[in-house]
Amino acid sequence: MTGKELFGNVCQGCHMPDATGASGAGTYPSLAGNKNLETGSYPIYLVVNGRRGMPAFGDMMTDGQVAAVVNYLRTHFGNTYQDAVTPKDVQDARR
Numbered sequence: 001m002t003g004k005e006l007f008g009n010v011c012q013g014c015h016m017p018d019a020t021g022a023s024g025a026g027t028y029p030s031l032a033g034n035k036n037l038e039t040g041s042y043p044i045y046l047v048v049n050g051r052r053g054m055p056a057f058g059d060m061m062t063d064g065q066v067a068a069v070v071n072y073l074r075t076h077f078g079n080t081y082q083d084a085v086t087p088k089d090v091q092d093a094r095r
Contacts, residue, residue, distance in 0.1 A: 001065060002072070003068035003069045003070075003072025004072055004076075006061075006072070007019075007069055007073065010069065011073075014028040014054075015028050015030070016028070018032065018077065019032040019073070026053050027053075028053075031073055033078035033079060037073060037074050037081060040074065040081070040083065043070045043073060043074070044067075044089060044090055047066050047069065047070060048066060048093060048094060063087035063088075063090040064087045066090045067086055067087045067089065070085050
């Protein structure tokens with residue numbers, strides 16, 4: 001699956017199709033124009049391990065899938081971080 005497909009299937013239910021986030025039953029932060037995505041290691045950590053209300057997807061996604069969705073988020077929705085993360089980066093973060 002591509003990063004776009006993974007975002008559509010896994011992330012947009014909470015973070016919305018335009019990645020602007022939502023609030024209501026919980027708070028789902030905006031990923032659009034998000035400075036927390038500047039360093040690739042932070043979103044890798046969140047996708048793999050989860051945090052507070054966000055579930056961990058590390059057991060459900062391969063290293064390649066995590067890298068794909070993180071790279072998609074970091075290059076779309078007003079984010080312009082071009083230094084791509086790799087499956088090896090994800091593998092290293094799992095340790």
